[in-house]
Each structure stands twice: as C-alpha cells, then as structure tokens.
Amino acid sequence: MLTNSGTRYGLVAQLLHWAIAGLIIAQYVLANLAARVGAVEPRTPSVMLEQMALLARHKSLGITILALAVVRLTWRCVAPPPPLPRGMPVWQQRMATTTHLLMYALLFALPVSGWLMSSATNYPVSYFGLFTLPDLVGADRSLADDLIRLHHLLATTLFVVAVIHVAAALKHHFIDRDDVLRRMLPWQKRIS
Amino acid sequence: MAKANLVTLLTVLTVVLLSGMPSATVAEPGLWSVDHGQSWIRFRAVQAGARFSGEIQEFDAQIRFDPDDLGGSSANVRISAASIDTADRERDDVLRTDEWFHVSRFPVVTFTATDFARGENNSFETVGQLGVKGLSVNTPFRFTVTRTGDRLILDGTATLDRLRLKLGVGEWADTAWIGQNVEVLVHVEAAVTDG
Numbered sequence: 487m488l489t490n491s492g493t494r495y496g497l498v499a500q501l502l503h504w505a506i507a508g509l510i511i512a513q514y515v516l517a518n519l520a521a522r523v524g525a526v527e528p529r530t531p532s533v534m535l536e537q538m539a540l541l542a543r544h545k546s547l548g549i550t551i552l553a554l555a556v557v558r559l560t561w562r563c564v565a566p567p568p569p570l571p572r573g574m575p576v577w578q579q580r581m582a583t584t585t586h587l588l589m590y591a592l593l594f595a596l597p598v599s600g601w602l603m604s605s606a607t608n609y610p611v612s613y614f615g616l617f618t619l620p621d622l623v624g625a626d627r628s629l630a631d632d633l634i635r636l637h638h639l640l641a642t643t644l645f646v647v648a649v650i651h652v653a654a655a656l657k658h659h660f661i662d663r664d665d666v667l668r669r670m671l672p673w674q675k676r677i678s
Numbered sequence: 679m680a681k682a683n684l685v686t687l688l689t690v691l692t693v694v695l696l697s698g699m700p701s702a703t704v705a706e707p708g709l710w711s712v713d714h715g716q717s718w719i720r721f722r723a724v725q726a727g728a729r730f731s732g733e734i735q736e737f738d739a740q741i742r743f744d745p746d747d748l749g750g751s752s753a754n755v756r757i758s759a760a761s762i763d764t765a766d767r768e769r770d771d772v773l774r775t776d777e778w779f780h781v782s783r784f785p786v787v788t789f790t791a792t793d794f795a796r797g798e799n800n801s802f803e804t805v806g807q808l809g810v811k812g813l814s815v816n817t818p819f820r821f822t823v824t825r826t827g828d829r830l831i832l833d834g835t836a837t838l839d840r841l842r843l844k845l846g847v848g849e850w851a852d853t854a855w856i857g858q859n860v861e862v863l864v865h866v867e868a869a870v871t872d873g
Contacts, residue, residue, distance in 0.1 A: 531777065531849035534768075538855060542726035608765040612727030619728075625765035 489565045494669040496565065502558045503670055506593070509551050510648070516544040517641070545604060546614045552597035559590060571664050578654075585651050592644040598622075599637045606630035707744035707751055710830060710868035717866045719757065723840075724857030732764035739866060743832075745802070745823060748794040753806070755789040777847050784811045791819065810843045821864070832866040 489496040495503070520540040526533050570579050604611045605621035607630045612618050623629065658666035668674045719734040736758035743751045759779040764770055774781040791806030801822045808817040821834025838860045840846055846856055 531772075534772070535849065535852070535855055538726050542728075608730050608732075609725070610728040610730050612729075615727030627765070 490568055493568055493665070494674075495567065497672060498561055499565065499567065500670055500672045502554060502561060506551060506554050506558065509547055509554070510644070513544060513547055513551070514641070514645070516540055516547065520544060541609075542612065542615075545600065545611045548597040548600050549611060549613055549619065551593065552601075555590075555593040555597070558593070562590075568669060571666060581650075581654070585647050585654070588647050589644070589651065592640060592647065596637070596640045596644060599633060599640055603630060603633040603637050606633050705750075707742040707747050708870050710739075710741040710743065710866070710870060712739050712741065713867045713869070717868075719865075720863045722861045722863070724859075726855055730764065732762060734758070734761055735763050736761035741832075741866065741868065743794070743823065743830075748796070748802075751792075751794050753789070753791045753804075757787040757789070759785055759787050777850050778845055780811055789817065789819075808838070808843070810845070813843060815843060819864075828870050830866075830868050830870060832864065832868075834864045836862045836864075838862060 487494075487496050488498050490499055520537050523533060523537045523540060570582060574582075601611055601619065602622050605623045606626050608625040610618050610621055655667045655670075658664050659668070717739070719737055720731055721734075722729055722731045724730075734757050738756045740754040741752075743753060760774055760781045762770060762773050762779070764773070773779055776782075779787070786809075788809035789806050790809070791804040794802055794804045797803040797820060801820055803818065803820050805816050805818050808815045817836055817838065819834055819836045821832055824831050839858060840856075840860050841851065841853070841858055845860075850856060
C-alpha cells in the first residue's frame with residue numbers, strides 16, 4: 487500500500503523515512519571524517535584535497551536531504567500519518583509530537599545552514615559536480631564563523647533528538663510490545 | 679654687429695619655428711588616468727565542481743588605447759600576485775606557495791599588449807603577453823570600450839589555462855578538483871589625459 491492507512495504507514499512514507507535516515511547517518515560519517523582529516527598535521531596539499539573531496543560529498547548529500555525533506559513535508563500534508571495507538575499516555579503523545587516536529591524543522595534547518603555557511607566561506611555548493619548552487623549570502627568571514635557554529639549546534643541537536651527517537655521506537659517494540667515500530671517497517675504484514 | 683644680429687635673429691626664428699611645428703613622429707594615444715576606486719580585476723574558478731570568484735586587490739594599469747589609433751595603442755598591466763583575494767585565508771595562503779604563484783620569487787604578474795584589432799559587435803581583441811612565474815604566454819583578451827565625454831569604461835575577459843601557466847602543480851594538478859580554466863574579468867574606468 488503506497489499511502490498511509492488507519493493503522494500503518496504506506497510505502498511512500500516508509501521509503502522517505504528510511505532513505506532520509508540512511509542519508510543522515512552518512513552525513514555524520516562524512517562530517518566526522520572531514521573533521522578528522524582536517525586536523526591532520528602537516529596540512530599537505532593531498533590532505534587539503536582529501537578534506538575538500540569529503541566536504542564536497544557532504545554538501546551534495548545535504549542538498550539531496552533538503553530536496554527529500556520538501557517531498558517528505560508535502561507528502562505528510564497530503565497523506566496524514568496513522569493516529570498514535572489508543573491508550574498511549576498523553577506525555578508520550580506530546581513527546582512524540584515534539585520530537586517529530588523538531589526533526590522536520592532540523593531536516594530543513596541543517597542543510598540550509600550548511601548552504602549559508604558555504605556561501606559565507608566562499609566555498610559554494612556543487613551538486614555532485616553537475617551545477618553550482620547560487621550563494622545565499624555574500625562572502626563574510628565573521629558571519630561564516632557564526633554559521634559554522636550554528637551548523638554544528640543543529641547537528642548535535644538532531645543527534646540527541648534522533649537518539650531519543652530510536653530509543654522510543656525500541657521501547658514501544660520490546661517493552662510496550664505495540665505496533666509503533668512495526669508501522670514503519672515495510673516487510674511487516676498488515677496490522678490488525 | 680650686423681652679422682651677430684643676423685645670427686641671433688636666425689637662431690630665434692629657428693627656435694620659434696621648430697617649437698611650433700608638429701613633431702616628426704606620430705603622437706601615441708593619451709595615457710588613461712585610471713580610476714582605481716571604480717576599476718577591478720576579478721576571476722572565476724571551479725573548485726570541487728563549484729564555481730567561486732575572487733579579486734585582485736592591487737594592480738596597476740598603464741593604458742594608451744584609442745579606438746581610432748589601434749596601431750599606436752598599448753596596455754601594460756602589473757598585478758601584485760600576493761594580492762589575490764578569495765575571501766579565505768587558507769586558500770589565499772596556498773595561492774602564494776611555490777606550487778601556485780610562487781609569490782616570494784615572482785611577486786608581479788604582467789600583461790602587455792601592443793597589437794589590437796577590431797572584433798565583432800563593437801569589441802576589440804588583442805593577444806597579449808601574460809608574464810607569470812617567469813613564463814611569457816600568449817593570452818587573448820577581448821574587450822569593449824564605451825566613452826561618455828572624457829570618461830572611458832573598458833570591460834574585458836580572458837580565459838586562462840592554469841596548467842599552462844604552471845599554477846597548481848604537483849598534487850594540485852588534478853583538474854577534477856581544481857578546474858583547468860580560469861576566467862578573468864576586467865573592468866577599468868578612466869579619464870583620458872594628454873601625454
């Protein structure tokens with residue numbers, strides 16, 4: 487089933503969810519690798535080029551995530567998700583709504599802050615070498631420093647929220663033994 | 679007494695006549711008085727697939743260009759290689775290293791042009807000599823000149839092959855990461871002065 491039903495997510499929502507999750511994991515890996523390479527001494531040309539290559543991939547994936555975030559948000563407006571299980575305590579419902587809202591916000595804020603950062607540092611974003619994205623702001627060193635800090639702060643926030651998100655899903659599955667996680671898994675048969 | 683007076687008269691006449699006569703050689707076009715505040719030299723390069731731009735902060739241009747006297751026209755530009763500005767300290771530092779502009783040994787990049795031709799659409803063309811890192815490379819430069827009163831505005835472009843100019847050698851030579859072609863854009867505003 488492509489669209490969501492009253493009891494589970496449809497294939498479109500599931501595909502978007504896991505694709506974005508996978509890309510986000512890749513982003514953390516690339517960012518950390520780039521930081522690791524960036525700290526290497528001495529900073530030879532090949533070290534600089536390796537960092538350049540890692541960051542170029544990171545930027546391209548980031549824009550991909552931004553595009554998928556637009557699709558994701560559009561899809562959510564068009565196809566509302568299944569309601570939370572009956573009997574779920576109100577505080578848990580609020581937690582779920584808050585974390586999901588935060589993740590949607592970060593899904594946009596992170597790539598946009600990165601794009602701004604690339605503009606301010608005068609290292610524009612190229613989408614996989616195909617075309618260069620326009621700069622959102624002009625080159626500005628002090629603005630760049632602020633944007634770097636913002637991008638890192640947002641990344642840390644997303645990491646924390648994602649950990650809570652995963653922990654909650656596992657709690658629902660193994661402790662509450664309900665269908666919350668199952669609803670997002672494509673191979674589970676129809677839930678009654 | 680009469681002889682001395684005659685000699686003096688002839689001398690005075692000669693001096694007067696010679697100073698009033700046009701010189702035997704054709705006068706070259708007037709030297710442009712370049713307005714450095716309004717003039718700039720920028721460039722566009724590609725790094726990791728992304729196009730970015732930078733600017734030359736210090737340059738000097740001796741331009742004697744007259745569209746009606748292409749034969750006598752000339753241009754002589756001197757660029758401070760250390761003044762290349764890409765809005766990033768590390769990148770600017772790298773550009774000054776031996777593998778790039780080697781600024782410690784070649785502090786000045788020069789461009790000299792003496793042969794000009796009319797191009798299409800009111801433009802002009804020249805193939806000048808670009809002096810970089812001890813090399814002298816033929817470099818085509820296409821430009822337009824518009825005149826308002828005694829103010830001249832020159833806009834031109836040249837495309838450089840950085841590998842031919844030995845800019846970015848060794849590990850930097852891979853054009854997949856730093857594009858081979860660099861576009862240079864020139865904008866000069868000047869007032870025409872005499873001599």
